[in-house]
Amino acid sequence: MLSKKLKILWLTAITCNGNTHSFLNYPHLDIFMDTFEFIYHPSIDSAYTLNDIINKEIACDILIIEGSISTEYIKADAPIVDIINKYASKVQKIVTVGTCASFGGMFRESDYKDTTGLHFDKERPTSLFEHIKEKTISLSGCPVHPDIIANTLYSIEKKRAIELDSLLRPKEFFAYTVHNGCTRNEYFEYKIDNHQFGKKEGCMFYDHGCHAPYTHGSCNKILWNEVNSKTRAGLSCMGCTEPTFPKGDFFHTKKNMGIPQYLPFGVAKRTYLTLAGITKAFHIKRLEEDLFDD
Amino acid sequence: MIKLIEKIEGEAKLNFSFEKGLIDFVEIEFLSTRNIEKILQNKNALDALVITPRVCGICNHAHLMASVQALESCYEELELSNRAKITRELTLNFEIIHNHFKWFYLTIMPLMGYKQYLLKATQPSQLMAKAIATIAGQYPHTSYSIVGGVVSDIGMMDLIKVENYIDKTLKFFEQNLVYAKSDEFLECNNSNKLLSKEGDLPNLVNKIKDNGWSNVGKSYDRFIAFGENSYFKKGKSIKTRLTTNIYIDKVQEASNINSYAKNVLYKERYYEVGPLSRAMINKTPLIKDSHRKYGDSILSRILARVCEIPQLLNHSKKLIKQLDLSEPSYIKPKIDISDITALGSSAIEASRGTLIHKVNIKNGIIQKYDIITPTQWNLANGTKESLGVSQKAMIGLENTQLAELSFKSFDVCSVCTTH
Numbered sequence: 001m002l003s004k005k006l007k008i009l010w011l012t013a014i015t016c017n018g019n020t021h022s023f024l025n026y027p028h029l030d031i032f033m034d035t036f037e038f039i040y041h042p043s044i045d046s047a048y049t050l051n052d053i054i055n056k057e058i059a060c061d062i063l064i065i066e067g068s069i070s071t072e073y074i075k076a077d078a079p080i081v082d083i084i085n086k087y088a089s090k091v092q093k094i095v096t097v098g099t100c101a102s103f104g105g106m107f108r109e110s111d112y113k114d115t116t117g118l119h120f121d122k123e124r125p126t127s128l129f130e131h132i133k134e135k136t137i138s139l140s141g142c143p144v145h146p147d148i149i150a151n152t153l154y155s156i157e158k159k160r161a162i163e164l165d166s167l168l169r170p171k172e173f174f175a176y177t178v179h180n181g182c183t184r185n186e187y188f189e190y191k192i193d194n195h196q197f198g199k200k201e202g203c204m205f206y207d208h209g210c211h212a213p214y215t216h217g218s219c220n221k222i223l224w225n226e227v228n229s230k231t232r233a234g235l236s237c238m239g240c241t242e243p244t245f246p247k248g249d250f251f252h253t254k255k256n257m258g259i260p261q262y263l264p265f266g267v268a269k270r271t272y273l274t275l276a277g278i279t280k281a282f283h284i285k286r287l288e289e290d291l292f293d294d
Numbered sequence: 295m296i297k298l299i300e301k302i303e304g305e306a307k308l309n310f311s312f313e314k315g316l317i318d319f320v321e322i323e324f325l326s327t328r329n330i331e332k333i334l335q336n337k338n339a340l341d342a343l344v345i346t347p348r349v350c351g352i353c354n355h356a357h358l359m360a361s362v363q364a365l366e367s368c369y370e371e372l373e374l375s376n377r378a379k380i381t382r383e384l385t386l387n388f389e390i391i392h393n394h395f396k397w398f399y400l401t402i403m404p405l406m407g408y409k410q411y412l413l414k415a416t417q418p419s420q421l422m423a424k425a426i427a428t429i430a431g432q433y434p435h436t437s438y439s440i441v442g443g444v445v446s447d448i449g450m451m452d453l454i455k456v457e458n459y460i461d462k463t464l465k466f467f468e469q470n471l472v473y474a475k476s477d478e479f480l481e482c483n484n485s486n487k488l489l490s491k492e493g494d495l496p497n498l499v500n501k502i503k504d505n506g507w508s509n510v511g512k513s514y515d516r517f518i519a520f521g522e523n524s525y526f527k528k529g530k531s532i533k534t535r536l537t538t539n540i541y542i543d544k545v546q547e548a549s550n551i552n553s554y555a556k557n558v559l560y561k562e563r564y565y566e567v568g569p570l571s572r573a574m575i576n577k578t579p580l581i582k583d584s585h586r587k588y589g590d591s592i593l594s595r596i597l598a599r600v601c602e603i604p605q606l607l608n609h610s611k612k613l614i615k616q617l618d619l620s621e622p623s624y625i626k627p628k629i630d631i632s633d634i635t636a637l638g639s640s641a642i643e644a645s646r647g648t649l650i651h652k653v654n655i656k657n658g659i660i661q662k663y664d665i666i667t668p669t670q671w672n673l674a675n676g677t678k679e680s681l682g683v684s685q686k687a688m689i690g691l692e693n694t695q696l697a698e699l700s701f702k703s704f705d706v707c708s709v710c711t712t713h
């Protein structure tokens with residue numbers, strides 16, 4: 001029975017373990033554990049110790065990597081690069097979880113030498129792991145949503161083809177923008193730009209740094225913890241699924257002559273200006289008032 | 295003899311030396327560092343609210359709270375609504391509770407020879423994560439608490455949802471941890487009475503007693519807690535002698551030759567932080583009773599940590615009743631942070647104990663940022679002459695299994711220590 005389960009090695013490098021904990025929020029772990037077995041995981045019990053993983057030959061089907069990677073980083077006395085290479089050659093698929101493991105992320109700035117993601121340094125492709133690139137799927141996010149991890153693993157198990165974007169991310173999750181599905185969309189559409197923190201109303205794009213229209217992800221489609229999202233709650237999207245994360249200046253929209261520095265994907269400055277001009281020509285009382293006003 | 299301690303949000307090495315079959319010294323080595331403090335330098339002050347949660351995947355919310363309070367302390371005058379204060383306290387409580395379930399079921403039960411009940415850890419911790427997400431957008435890694443309040447404007451229906459998550463978590467506690475009504479549990483001031491009940495907690499603690507380990511893991515019997523809120527009190531307790539006058543500027547960080555983690559002392563002495571310390575300072579009857587009988591042992595530490603679950607759930611219910619949704623969630627500070635040059639600091643109680651953030655900002659740009667985490671207090675790597683708290687708890691034990699149990703009774707977190 002046991003041997004039929006797909007074997008996963010969950011390896012952590014330079015990380016905060018945020019993806020580990022995000023994954024523990026997956027609501028269907030009971031059935032998940034019927035199909036998969038962790039030969040090692042940072043908090044779930046496993047049949048092997050880290051020393052076993054490093055020193056013995058252990059069968060493995062999927063390698064999960066969490067955290068940014070540096071040739072200098074040593075885990076339990078073994079260079080992380082060696083551990084990755086040892087398993088990468090035998091597994092069917094490699095999955096990077098989190099923006100750190102995918103693009104370098106927050107810990108790209110740590111003190112280790114040349115800290116990057118597995119195949120990318122921000123969006124720039126790196127060569128160190130070129131030989132295993134065709135096996136890799138990047139699941140970016142800081143952290144990545146548990147559904148995205150679990151459903152990607154299931155599709156590997158079911159041997160279904162996964163369509164990836166140029167950064168190796170599954171299109172089904174990353175072709176959307178985080179803006180899709182936000183409850184504040186109307187305020188964005190009609191360019192109501194008087195948002196204040198602490199309010200149900202308003203869109204954070206115009207003044208408060210919301211990155212969602214230029215961030216790929218499904219946060220507002222599949223929702224966090226099955227209930228909410230940052231932008232629905234009133235917090236600007238930080239763009240944490242993108243290779244550029246962390247851009248900095250998170251609560252404030254940088255503008256040049258009144259035009260936001262970053263525009264929604266695919267929207268040219270001219271288009272934006274034309275639309276902005278039109279929205280100036282009318283007022284929508286309902287959207288200028290509080291939602292609960294009579 | 296070197297033992298690699300795993301699954302503590304990373305790894306640590308314990309290097310034991312034995313004398314006449316007993317541990318006579320142990321060195322604690324954390325194996326990496328990520329330099330978050332340096333990453334914070336020259337960033338916009340508010341960016342700390344996004345960066346510091348990334349210190350730790352399991353206590354990210356505590357870092358957010360410490361960070362926002364450190365920044366707010368840079369203001370001479372800043373208005374915060376009660377609503378914002380209560381909301382912040384609620385979500386931090388939920389994180390603490392979520393953590394304690396994970397620690398009990400993922401770490402301590404397996405160490406005591408039980409199988410790991412993954413779902414018993416994840417079911418209640420997911421409920422608490424949902425409660426945070428309902429208010430703060432997501433868990434982990436939200437930055438919903440900003441200088442001036444909180445960004446969310448939840449409604450009455452959201453609160454009902456949160457109350458239901460609390461009730462469901464309480465029910466889980468009553469059906470798994472201790473088969474008793476949680477009110478009864480909270481009023482209980484006799485640990486023997488608790489241990490006569492059924493449930494995962496009494497079963498585990500009784501196993502510790504049956505093994506003759508009730509006195510294992512004793513350290514200095516010195517406790518400290520700096521974080522103050524409507525539930526936790528600030529103070530230090532040496533044995534049972536309580537003082538409430540303690541000062542953050544007397545907290546020292548000392549570097550450490552063999553480990554990336556810095557040691558933390560108060561007035562040149564090591565203190566234990568965490569649930570047992572909080573209970574001693576709050577004078578929680580059940581834990582005081584356990585302390586009287588078993589001292590600052592693993593047994594008291596386990597009881598104290600699990601005891602915080604129903605305490606904080608109940609307290610959170612009271613807090614929700616005090617929430618006035620007609621108050622603003624956020625009051626825009628009169629001065630923009632880019633005009634602020636100041637030093638600030640904060641101390642809050644995180645799952646594992648006191649967490650301190652110190653910041654120096656110049657025109658809204660971070661010059662220096664200092665983070666002192668709970669694990670640095672408990673897991674200081676001292677010398678033979680001056681042992682850290684967890685080192686002392688391991689000295690004199692006969693084997694490394696017991697030492698690991700003592701070590702992990704502090705709920706060790708490697709990533710926190712190696713920020």
Ligand code: SF4
Nearest residue numbers: 016018098099100142
């Ligand atoms: S991507 Fe974010 S959540 Fe993941 S390890 Fe890095 S900092 Fe932590």
Ligand code: SF4
Nearest residue numbers: 182203204205210212
């Ligand atoms: S707040 Fe952000 S996600 Fe929501 S509508 Fe505005 S831009 Fe889009």
